[in-house]
Amino acid sequence: MPGITGISGAGPAVVGSSYPYQAGDKTGKATVTRLEPGRMLEIVTEVGGHKTTHHFTLSPRTGGLLGLGGVNGTKVDYVMEYAPAGGILGAFVAGGNPVDLLKVKNALARLENLAEKPDLSGGIGKLSS
Numbered sequence: 001m002p003g004i005t006g007i008s009g010a011g012p013a014v015v016g017s018s019y020p021y022q023a024g025d026k027t028g029k030a031t032v033t034r035l036e037p038g039r040m041l042e043i044v045t046e047v048g049g050h051k052t053t054h055h056f057t058l059s060p061r062t063g064g065l066l067g068l069g070g071v072n073g074t075k076v077d078y079v080m081e082y083a084p085a086g087g088i089l090g091a092f093v094a095g096g097n098p099v100d101l102l103k104v105k106n107a108l109a110r111l112e113n114l115a116e117k118p119d120l121s122g123g124i125g126k127l128s129s
Contacts, residue, residue: 003023003024003103003107004021004022004023004030004045004107005022005023005024006021006022007019007020007021007022007030008020008021008022013032013035013041014032014035015032015033015034015035016031016032017031017032018030018031018032019031021045023047026047026048027047028045028046028047028048029045029046030043030044030045030046031043031044031045031046033053038058039057039058039059040055040056040057040058041055041056041058042054042055042056043056050082051082052080052081052082053080053081053082054078054079054080054081055077055078055079055080055081056076056077056078057076057077057078058074058075058076059074059075059077060073060074060075061073061074061075076108078104078107078108080104
């Protein structure tokens, strides 16, 4: 998820499980709200009473002409939903923020790498950027 630099006490994803996380100088809580193993994950993060919903959908990435080259990795689709402070003006500013777009792009690249080459050592701690 964009901006998250560390997760504490993470274990297997189970609906209803919550994990504290670090995002810069702020701490928050991430809760698994929906899960279809190998297909879909939904997490709600909360920092200071502000909630953001993160939807991750996994599917095989096919290669070659018209996808005829077979499965070539994992495709991750990500949707982030939140209601920014400031009403219509806040939504306008948040909608075109290039810093947030870059954070999402980097988070997706890390997630795709993790999905294709998971770290089975059990350590999560700090996430590389």
